[in-house]
Amino acid sequence: MSTETLQRALSLDFFLFFLVANASHFLQPLYAAPFGCFHRSLRVYNDQYVWDALMNGESTRDALLAAAYHCERRAFTPAVVKGAFKTTGLWPFDSAVVLARARENLGIADDWSSARAQAAAMASEVLAEARQRVASGKRRVSGGFTVVQRGTIHSPYNLIKAAREKAAEEDAAAEERRKTKVARVEKAASKAKDDQAAVLRRFELTCRLCSSTRHRGGPAWLVCHCGRWRACPRCKCTQTASSSIAAHKQTCSVEGGGEST
Numbered sequence: 597m598s599t600e601t602l603q604r605a606l607s608l609d610f611f612l613f614f615l616v617a618n619a620s621h622f623l624q625p626l627y628a629a630p631f632g633c634f635h636r637s638l639r640v641y642n643d644q645y646v647w648d649a650l651m652n653g654e655s656t657r658d659a660l661l662a663a664a665y666h667c668e669r670r671a672f673t674p675a676v677v678k679g680a681f682k683t684t685g686l687w688p689f690d691s692a693v694v695l696a697r698a699r700e701n702l703g704i705a706d707d708w709s710s711a712r713a714q715a716a717a718m719a720s721e722v723l724a725e726a727r728q729r730v731a732s733g734k735r736r737v738s739g740g741f742t743v744v745q746r747g748t749i750h751s752p753y754n755l756i757k758a759a760r761e762k763a764a765e766e767d768a769a770a771e772e773r774r775k776t777k778v779a780r781v782e783k784a785a786s787k788a789k790d791d792q793a794a795v796l797r798r799f800e801l802t803c804r805l806c807s808s809t810r811h812r813g814g815p816a817w818l819v820c821h822c823g824r825w826r827a828c829p830r831c832k833c834t835q836t837a838s839s840s841i842a843a844h845k846q847t848c849s850v851e852g853g854g855e856s857t
């Protein structure tokens with residue numbers, strides 16, 4: 597650059613300075629903020645202008661140019677440009693900021709350890725915190741199974757609620773099954789008891805001597821007062837009958853028991 601150019605710039609209140617090689621991408625103020633802002637919004641506005649042209653049936657040839665003009669007006673405002681100079685530490689000049697940016701760019705952290713080591717340390721801190729958070733939250737974790745419709749978005753709260761309802765339903769069904777089983781067992785037991793009673797009753801209504809004739813209520817039978825010993829009309833007069841009734845009397849529990857006919 598010639599000295600005339602420098603002098604002319606100074607006379608117009610322009611202060612020109614030079615950046616070292618390979619530093620423009622992190623120190624050049626226009627790269628730092630306005631161009632970044634410009635590129636970000638350009639993508640969005642380009643799409644917008646293309647759509648507008650398509651909708652109006654116009655050519656899309658000038659859409660990019662129109663979008664670029666639009667974005668330039670928005671990105672290159674005095675406030676953004678001045679802010680960029682300040683951010684890069686070039687004006688007002690701040691050597692600490694410039695050196696920090698240079699070190700950051702070279703992958704060296706502020707305490708001169710490597711950026712990789714610092715990133716690893718930070719990552720391990722974050723991981724430890726996350727582990728702690730998971731451990732503290734473990735008590736509140738809800739689990740379960742439920743059936744949901746495919747291809748739909750489900751709220752986790754609704755899934756948990758559905759799983760709880762399903763579990764409650766299953767519990768109720770299991771309880772119902774248990775009750776039915778208990779009832780069945782009780783019924784079987786009572787039936788066995790009834791059967792036993794019926795057998796006993798049948799035995800008591802049968803002639804104790806011939807063991808074949810069943811008493812149907814006729815008055816001709818010889819019946820003990822206890823009702824548990826009886827002899828049919830054909831057997832009651834035999835010798836065996838008198839000895840049998842005598843033997844029964846000794847064990848009969850009814851007080852003052854005697855035979856009736």
Ligand SMILES: [Zn+2]
Binds near residue numbers: 807808828829830
């Ligand atoms: Zn008999």
Ligand SMILES: [Zn+2]
Binds near residue numbers: 850
């Ligand atoms: Zn008796």
